[in-house]
Amino acid sequence: MKTRTITQGVSWLGAVDWDRRLFDSLIPLPDGTSYNAYLIEGSEKTALLDTVDPPMADTLMEQLEKVNSLDFIVSHHAEQDHSGAIPVVLERFPDAKVVVTSKAKGLLVDSLTIPEEKFMVVEDGETLSLGDRTLTFIHTPWVHWPETMVTYLNEDKILFSCDFFGSHIATSDLFVVDEGRVYEAAKRYFAEIMMPFRGVIRKNIEKLEKYDIQMIAPSHGQIYDRPDWIVDAYRDWISDQSHNVVVMPFVSMHGSTRLMVDYLTSGLVERGIRVELYNLAVADIGKLAMALVDAATIVVGVPTVLAGPHPLAAYATFLANALRPKTKYLSIIGSYGWGGKTVETLAGMIPNLKVEVLDPVLCKGLPKETDYAALDGLADAIAAGHRELGLL
Ligand code: FEO
Secondary structure (H helix, E strand, C coil), X not given: CCCEEEECCEEEEEXXXXXXXXXXXXXECCCCEEEEEEEEECCCCEEEXXXXXXXXXXXXXXXXXXXXXXXXXXXXXXXXXXXXXXXXXXXXXXXXXXXECHHHHHHHHHHHXXXXXXXXXXXXXXXXXXXXXXXXXXXXXXXXXXXXXXXXXXXXXXXXXXXXXXCCCCCCXXXXXXXXXXXXXXXXXXXXXXXXXXXXXXXXXXXXXXXCCCEEEECCCCEECCCHHHHHHHHHHHCCCCEEEEEEEECCCCCHHHHHHHHHHHHHHHCCCEEEEEECCXXXXXXXXXXXXXXXXXXXXXXXXXXXXXXXXXXXXXXXXXXXXXXXXXXXXXXXXXXXXXXXXXXXXXXXXXCEECCCEEEEXXXXXXXXXXXXXXXXXXXXXXXXXCCX
């Protein structure tokens, strides 16, 4: 993709990664992604905001061929999908200063071995004049590492937000055209990397309220030329308000746990509760993370294997603990052959979750009448909890 003009003197550069399917060797990317950089050419100085993932550095360097001089490389975030090509850009523009927060400087020295003298550290709220254009740097930690900041271009009212408000979508569109599609991708991204830091992100959004933002240009996905809806979506995701939803990640080896999952699902639906099932043998773990953003309740469906929880259920539980969703209730259901410590093991894996644990339902072999009755009791308890939260 060639350089694209956003407005006079402000251009999109970067690379669309149509083929990438995994990030951090962990996060599924069903729709690929993009690494957006931006070039701001002021009347006196020129700044490049972020770079691209190192394998795509050649694309960026081709786009920079016609740029005669570069004064600043603003690095909002030290993760290498944005910073990884800085050394190559510095080879071409050795006099450029790398503009960073003090924490980012340390991370970039460590991970890219950029020499200390190349950096210019900026404080929260500091401005930088490019002549007729002014950059304001706003420190916004934990979107998605502790060093992150965003840049507000005063004259054009554009917020360059890096991962913040980003979405993993590869497309030829410069601006958002399908808000539904971007909402889902942005929520997935929020769930995977920012949900654990909801409190800090709330403060970051409050900090942005004093800026008149007409456009948000993230470093993944498309540019928001009507940004209000994505900011409102973030406000919902970071709020304490959960939704009337039970998320049920489950795995079943011989069908008994699946019978319990299906029975409980019917019971919850009859009680007016939405249920989302994720069969962990086939589930997209990103979709599960996304569901955890809103869900008031998690029920883990887990068979016992080798005297403990099935490893796929343990993985999902570990993930939920790491993502720290605002979920209020949690329970465990499942089948075992002869015994084990499934409940104790899973219960010990969720120290980060501020949940009330509802009585688990475990059965020996196939579920019997008494087990189904216990599942009815669990559905009643979940419904009562959702009523208490004002969701029913
Ligand atoms: Fe897109 Fe946290 O890097």
